[in-house]
Amino acid sequence: GSYMLENAEPDKKGPVYQQIVSQWASSDPNKAGAWLGEQPQTPDLDGARSSFATQVANRDPASAMAWANTVTEENQRAHAVEQVFNTWKKKDESAASAALLSWWHTR
DSSP states (O other): OHHHHHTSOGGGHHHHHHHHHHHHHHHOHHHHHHHHHHSOOSGGGHHHHHHHHHHHTTTOHHHHHHHHTTOOSHHHHHHHHHHHHHHHHHHOHHHHHHHHHHHHHTO
């Protein structure tokens, strides 16, 4: 992953972050999340944060919702939150609704 990032042009880092996290989140979400948290928290990470939230929504929806909320671009953040909510509500609709309501109040 870091090799791909080191060789990426500055304006191409966002898609590289997203690719790394998408592949990694399905096999080892804990390490992928830790790695994501260690990166410079710039808007370049928005796609990766969104992908990560969507990938882990089945396993840990509360954590996925928290990650979805870290996306800086408003439309992308709303889309990530919606994706997580839709996955979460299939497992526990009341918890998902409470999280969504809380998200609306903090906007």
